[in-house]
Amino acid sequence: MSVVEHSRRGEVTVRDLSKSFALNGQRLDVLRDLQLEVRGGEALAIVGPSGCGKTTLLRVLAGLEQPDRGEILIDGHPVQGVGTERAIIFQEPRLLPWLTVLGNVAFGLTVRGLPADRAEARARHYIRLVGLAAFEKAYPRQLSGGMAQRVGIARALTVQPGILLLDEPLGALDAMTKLTMQEELARIWREEKVTMILVTHDLEEAIFLADRVLMLPNERGSQPRLIDIRLPRPRDRSEPDFVAMRRRLMAEFGLH
Amino acid sequence: MTYQGLDSSVPVPVNVAPGAAILRRGAVRAGAALRRYGLLAGFLAAWQIGATGGWINPTVFPPLDAILAALLQGLSGGALIDDIAISLQRSGLAFAAAVAIGIPLGLFMGQIRAVEQALDPILQFFRQTSALALYPVFILLLGLGEASKVFVIFWATLFPILLATIGGVKEVDRKLIEMAATFGAGRATIFRRVVLPASVPSIFVGLRLSATTALLLLIAAEMIGANKGLGFQVMNAQYNFQIPQMFAAILLLALLGLTANAALVALQRRLCRWAELSSR
Numbered sequence: 001m002s003v004v005e006h007s008r009r010g011e012v013t014v015r016d017l018s019k020s021f022a023l024n025g026q027r028l029d030v031l032r033d034l035q036l037e038v039r040g041g042e043a044l045a046i047v048g049p050s051g052c053g054k055t056t057l058l059r060v061l062a063g064l065e066q067p068d069r070g071e072i073l074i075d076g077h078p079v080q081g082v083g084t085e086r087a088i089i090f091q092e093p094r095l096l097p098w099l100t101v102l103g104n105v106a107f108g109l110t111v112r113g114l115p116a117d118r119a120e121a122r123a124r125h126y127i128r129l130v131g132l133a134a135f136e137k138a139y140p141r142q143l144s145g146g147m148a149q150r151v152g153i154a155r156a157l158t159v160q161p162g163i164l165l166l167d168e169p170l171g172a173l174d175a176m177t178k179l180t181m182q183e184e185l186a187r188i189w190r191e192e193k194v195t196m197i198l199v200t201h202d203l204e205e206a207i208f209l210a211d212r213v214l215m216l217p218n219e220r221g222s223q224p225r226l227i228d229i230r231l232p233r234p235r236d237r238s239e240p241d242f243v244a245m246r247r248r249l250m251a252e253f254g255l256h
Numbered sequence: 257m258t259y260q261g262l263d264s265s266v267p268v269p270v271n272v273a274p275g276a277a278i279l280r281r282g283a284v285r286a287g288a289a290l291r292r293y294g295l296l297a298g299f300l301a302a303w304q305i306g307a308t309g310g311w312i313n314p315t316v317f318p319p320l321d322a323i324l325a326a327l328l329q330g331l332s333g334g335a336l337i338d339d340i341a342i343s344l345q346r347s348g349l350a351f352a353a354a355v356a357i358g359i360p361l362g363l364f365m366g367q368i369r370a371v372e373q374a375l376d377p378i379l380q381f382f383r384q385t386s387a388l389a390l391y392p393v394f395i396l397l398l399g400l401g402e403a404s405k406v407f408v409i410f411w412a413t414l415f416p417i418l419l420a421t422i423g424g425v426k427e428v429d430r431k432l433i434e435m436a437a438t439f440g441a442g443r444a445t446i447f448r449r450v451v452l453p454a455s456v457p458s459i460f461v462g463l464r465l466s467a468t469t470a471l472l473l474l475i476a477a478e479m480i481g482a483n484k485g486l487g488f489q490v491m492n493a494q495y496n497f498q499i500p501q502m503f504a505a506i507l508l509l510a511l512l513g514l515t516a517n518a519a520l521v522a523l524q525r526r527l528c529r530w531a532e533l534s535s536r
Contacts, residue, residue, distance in 0.1 A: 064438065084440060090431070090435065092431065096432060098453045098528070111439045111445055139530045141530065159439065
């Protein structure tokens with residue numbers, strides 16, 4: 001089985017990115033001249049109040065939306081639209097109900113024309129990685145929310161992207177499942193050595209997973225801020241430094 | 257208190273002889289059958305008793321045994337076999353043509369918005385025009401032979417299939433299409449891997465509706481200017497006051513409808529196994 005990673009760096013550069021929407025005939029600037037450098041293999045969390053454009057930024061990075069101005073470079077090359085070096089995990093698992101877990105995880109590869117047996121061999125590896133080996137033949141309707149989301153994660157990993165884009169991937173899960181899945185994500189990120197860009201509204205999740213946190217402001221005037229999370233891994237939510245970091249981030253949002 | 261009793265859906269084996277277990281399972285099944293078919297059996301029994309006891313007019317509602325006798329006689333004599341064959345041929349041809357045209361056209365129309373928008377008003381207009389009202393027009397165009405009969409059934413069966421297919425394609429979850437696109441799927445791949453399988457349940461709704469319509473129109477078409485077929489037999493037996501024969505033909509039509517529906521349901525179960533599974 002070839003699961004050996006090819007040379008991938010997964011560096012993302014965002015240059016002068018602007019994006020606006022027309023809302024009731026008014027122009028609404030969601031992103032304005034955004035600059036961002038994401039190192040290869042880094043975990044970056046994007047946080048901010050709702051409407052700050054964090055999901056828009058992720059969708060532009062994914063190639064699902066076109067920016068008004070500016071460009072995205074991956075490993076130094078400008079990109080347009082979707083690409084094989086990026087994979088997206090959505091808030092909803094978005095599984096195809098007529099395919100089994102195996103079929104869903106292999107979907108990304110079979111779509112690209114890989115023969116089914118090879119695609120399934122690689123899919124099995126990632127199904128094991130997310131701990132669903134016993135559910136290979138199950139259909140999405142038979143899975144719980146957390147299990148379905150794991151399938152979505154395995155499907156994204158199976159195409160072996162250099163960059164994993166996550167749009168509030170744990171936002172719809174219950175609190176208990178969420179904690180387990182955060183640890184799963186931390187482990188997967190460590191093992192797969194991918195660049196991870198994660199949109200979340202959960203500050204604790206951002207601190208738990210990310211090397212840096214990008215805070216997008218609500219008011220259009222203020223600037224986005226980048227905050228380093230220099231905490232040892234694996235991280236412990238009850239550690240004083242962790243708690244202090246959470247307090248600091250909450251203060252940034254004026255929550256304390 | 258123990259926690260072992262939590263899973264109460266699994267019967268706990270408590271020293272029951274295997275024979276008793278089989279008996280009990282048989283009783284459960286009999287109970288289920290009674291709940292499902294009890295009313296039908298009661299209706300048939302009331303008919304039989306009412307007709308033989310003289311409470312209902314046996315010349316209009318002959319007893320069931322007379323109807324069954326007429327049915328067996330017609331089948332063994334071969335007279336009804338010809339009628340069944342010609343009726344199946346008419347409705348089968350029309351239904352097959354409606355499927356062959358309706359599903360591909362519906363898939364195409366559902367995909368391309370401009371085509372759907374341009375064709376929708378005329379489709380709605382045709383759909384609301386009763387096929388039976390158009391039957392004289394088809395007879396004028398195609399003559400009183402097989403062509404006009406098959407065509408009127410085809411016409412009536414086409415619309416449920418076409419509209420259900422268009423609806424199915426239009427209602428495919430955009431999020432699934434977007435998901436496929438992020439993996440680099442092109443238009444054709446998205447159609448084959450996402451849109452088509454997602455539309456199958458909706459297409460089957462149309463197919464089952466169409467199968468019912470096909471039989472309905474078959475009878476109507478055979479009652480006008482036919483000299484063979486089950487619909488013709490119903491009318492003919494009534495003209496000649498052979499009431500058991502009339503009911504025998506009606507019974508056959510009902511069985512034909514049930515069979516067609518059961519076949520489609522079985523096919524749907526096979527193709528849409530994923531939709532049947534309960535979430536557990």
